[in-house]
Amino acid sequence: MPDADDELKPVQLLVQLFNDPSAKPSSTHDLFTMTHKCIGVGTFGRVRVAEVPTVKGEDGQSVHIAIKIMKKTELVRLKQVDHVKNEVSILRHISHPFIATLYHFFMDERNVYLLQEFVQGGQLYRLIGQNARLPNNTARFYAAQLVMSMQYLHGEHIIYRDMNPENVLLDEQGYVKLVDFGYAKRLNLDDMTAKTWTLCGTPEYLAPEMIQSKGHSKEVDWWALGILMHEMLAGYPPYYDPNQFQIYQKILTGKREYPQHFEQQAKELIGKLLTVDRTRRIGASKNGAEDIKKHKWYRGLNWAALYNRQMVVPVEKPDGSHIVTPKVEGAGPPDFANFESYPNSAEESGPILDAEKEHLYFDHW
Numbered sequence: 001m002p003d004a005d006d007e008l009k010p011v012q013l014l015v016q017l018f019n020d021p022s023a024k025p026s027s028t029h030d031l032f033t034m035t036h037k038c039i040g041v042g043t044f045g046r047v048r049v050a051e052v053p054t055v056k057g058e059d060g061q062s063v064h065i066a067i068k069i070m071k072k073t074e075l076v077r078l079k080q081v082d083h084v085k086n087e088v089s090i091l092r093h094i095s096h097p098f099i100a101t102l103y104h105f106f107m108d109e110r111n112v113y114l115l116q117e118f119v120q121g122g123q124l125y126r127l128i129g130q131n132a133r134l135p136n137n138t139a140r141f142y143a144a145q146l147v148m149s150m151q152y153l154h155g156e157h158i159i160y161r162d163m164n165p166e167n168v169l170l171d172e173q174g175y176v177k178l179v180d181f182g183y184a185k186r187l188n189l190d191d192m193t194a195k196t197w198t199l200c201g202t203p204e205y206l207a208p209e210m211i212q213s214k215g216h217s218k219e220v221d222w223w224a225l226g227i228l229m230h231e232m233l234a235g236y237p238p239y240y241d242p243n244q245f246q247i248y249q250k251i252l253t254g255k256r257e258y259p260q261h262f263e264q265q266a267k268e269l270i271g272k273l274l275t276v277d278r279t280r281r282i283g284a285s286k287n288g289a290e291d292i293k294k295h296k297w298y299r300g301l302n303w304a305a306l307y308n309r310q311m312v313v314p315v316e317k318p319d320g321s322h323i324v325t326p327k328v329e330g331a332g333p334p335d336f337a338n339f340e341s342y343p344n345s346a347e348e349s350g351p352i353l354d355a356e357k358e359h360l361y362f363d364h365w
Contacts, residue, residue, distance in 0.1 A: 010063050011101055011117070013055045018104030018115055025108040032065065032115075035334075038342040039066065044074030045111075046345060049118055049334055064334040065103060068114040072353045072362065075112065080182070081361045084112060087181040090158055091116075097309060098149045100169065100177040107362060110350045119177040121170030121326035122338030124232075128165055131323045133235035136263050137314035138323060140297060142168070143229050144306055145176040150221045151289035157189050159217060163224035164202040165231060170338075172328040174313035189218055192286075203247050204237040208276045211248045222283035222292070226273025233266060234259050238274070252276070265297040 017031060032050040040047035047068050055063045075081050091102035091114075101117040124142065128134060134142075146163065153160055161183040169177045183200040195215030199206075207223035209216045230238045238256040241247045254276040258267050269292070272282035283292050293303060305311050315322045329335045353362075 010055055010057050011103075014052065014063065014065065014103045014115075015101075017052070017055060023106075025106050028104070028106050028113075029108075032067075034067070035064075036344055037334075037336055037339075038344055039336065039339040041342050044078055044080060045070035046342065049336075050115075061333075064118045066100075066116045066118040068116060070112045070114075071350050072107075072110060072112060072358070073351045076353065076357055076361055083182045085365060086186075087184065088114065090181050090184050090186070094153070094156060094158070096149060096152045097307065098145045098176045098178060099152075100179045107365070109352050109358075116179070117177065118334065119169035119171050119179070120328045120335050120338065121172060121174065123166050124168040124170060124176075125165035126338065127170065127324075127326065128232060128235060134232045134323065135314070135317050136233065136266060137316070139229060139232035139266075140301070141306075141311070141314055142176055142232065143225065144293075144298060144301060144303070146178070146225055146228070147289050147292050148303070148307060149176070149178050150218075150225065150283075153184070154189055154218045154221070154288060157186055158184055159187055159189075159196075160184050160221050160224075162201045162205075163221060163228060164205050165228060166202075168228075170326055173309065174325060175309055187217060203244050204239055206248070206251065207278065208252050208254070209278050211251060216278070218288070219278040219281050219284045222273050222281055223278075225292075226270045229266065229270050229273070230256075230258075233262055238270075263297075265295070265299075269295045269297045 018028065031054070032052045035049045035051065037049045038046050039049060045068060047066050049064055050067050051062050051064050053062045057063050070084060075084060088102070088105050095101070100119055103115045103117070105112065105114045107113065146168070150160060160178070160181070162180060167178065167180045169179055171177050185196055187196055188194045195217055197213060197215050199210060199213065201210070201224070205224045205227045207216060207220040210220055227237050239247055239250040241250060254274070256274070269282070272295070275281040278284055282295070283289060285291060302311070313325065315325055317323060326338045327335075328338070
């Protein structure tokens, strides 16, 4: 294992490179070479990969970064400007081994650009699909990293609000990298009565208090962890229906059935996380994540070794065979094998926001 200083060095160089006070949008563009590979698409933008020739990794190869490109016209039309501003503000002030790093952001006349860590292993969602479901120890390994991620964010007075397997990426070592902070929000979590009311996130992952507009806080992240644990272990979330309203109805009833192969300790922890009464949900007390970390499902886990990335991903199934894992080349050009193929798009030829809206929404950012 490389030591922490060696591991962070390319990250520090990228941050320094892109945050030069003299840099402008045009000069920032000159610091990287955009590839033609698109690795993700969304409602108002896409994610592409770029090479940074002046920064080298441990293998001597140029470092590659992911660039989230969002059209200003679509951000305004879909009323997402504040969410993106909030995402940038939060990502610029946090740092955690299981959260993808934001190196820099900038704007030009058409787009907003977020320059982020390129995570080559693809989505946890894809890994679950390739294997139908994950073994208990593998699910425990990934869930534990998300526990620590949420513990860190809550300690920084941030609620994440969009945990789902599409927002959990896997790096070249198989460790978690959390992405997409568009719905994250700062909240005074020292005040146990503090709440926010925005309905946001993935329908199958929404906590009851969010659906009922009762106001919510950090407890929604622990509910979502319970949903994700179930999806990893079963291959599907506990509350699902083609009709979104029916999903909400099932969530509010709190009724669910566990597949027979679920271990008892996993079922017990999922049940404590999926407690409809948020005040009784594990993680809701002042002890927060510590109550989850002390649960019997995590007995024997070396949390310090996991945080320091000194563990090997457990991949063995109960029958002795191994799960399919992301294949990532250790050196050379970036590996796109773990991403879906998307059509290319020329963001530089998109529409330009009119001057009045540009001034209203993007000046003084």
